[in-house]
Amino acid sequence: MPYDFFKRLLGHKSGEATCARLERSGKYVAAYQAWVEAQVYLNWSGPFFKTYHYQKSNIPGPLRVQLVQDEHVRGIVFFYDSNIGADNFSFFFDLLRDRVLALGYTLHSSDKLDIRHERYTEQVEKLLLTPPASDLPGTSLCNQLYGNVLLDYIKVNKLPGYIRFVANAYSDSYFSKPLPFDVLLEQVLQPNEEKKN
Numbered sequence: 001m002p003y004d005f006f007k008r009l010l011g012h013k014s015g016e017a018t019c020a021r022l023e024r025s026g027k028y029v030a031a032y033q034a035w036v037e038a039q040v041y042l043n044w045s046g047p048f049f050k051t052y053h054y055q056k057s058n059i060p061g062p063l064r065v066q067l068v069q070d071e072h073v074r075g076i077v078f079f080y081d082s083n084i085g086a087d088n089f090s091f092f093f094d095l096l097r098d099r100v101l102a103l104g105y106t107l108h109s110s111d112k113l114d115i116r117h118e119r120y121t122e123q124v125e126k127l128l129l130t131p132p133a134s135d136l137p138g139t140s141l142c143n144q145l146y147g148n149v150l151l152d153y154i155k156v157n158k159l160p161g162y163i164r165f166v167a168n169a170y171s172d173s174y175f176s177k178p179l180p181f182d183v184l185l186e187q188v189l190q191p192n193e194e195k196k197n
Helices: 002-010 026-037 042-056 086-101 181-189
Strands: 016-021 065-069 073-079 106-116 121-130 148-156 159-168
Touching: 026 086, 042 065, 042 073, 042 086, 042 181, 073 181, 086 106, 086 121, 086 148, 086 159, 086 181, 159 181
Parallel strands: none
Antiparallel strands: 016 106, 065 073, 073 159, 106 121, 121 148, 148 159
16 A cells, blocks of 8 residues: 555656667767767677577577567567677667668657556567658559668666567559568678778
């Protein structure tokens, strides 16, 4: 009874969420750009790509992932590993966004949610990227490329948890058939990319 009283007094309800626009500080952006320039991501982009394909064959890989294979949604969940480090994992999330943008996608929304649960707080960074509004050449079909791309970075009590990277395709007859998720993942992770001198 006293616990419920204090919860009401403090206004803490389980599942209560606050939403704000996701914005990066100038210091964060500078650190991220230096990280990209130094190609630090190569430590994980290739191994995550390899693990994805191992997982499809039920073979353990160097990192932990989970496949997302619903009827119209394909994707991967990248789980945090302490060997990666929190800053690197956050930068990796932004790298995924930038690589999808480089494919001609538009950042439709960028939000940050804080969800209070009874015993912990969940932080979710959510990005929605949409393909350009254009027809598939030679047809009147809307070219959906890989579909809408959704990126979520989930933390619990500000500690890294996982990144979900999925493509959500339309099955409507007005849209082109979506391109394979495997191709999207390869273009984003670029597993054969080599270190610059």
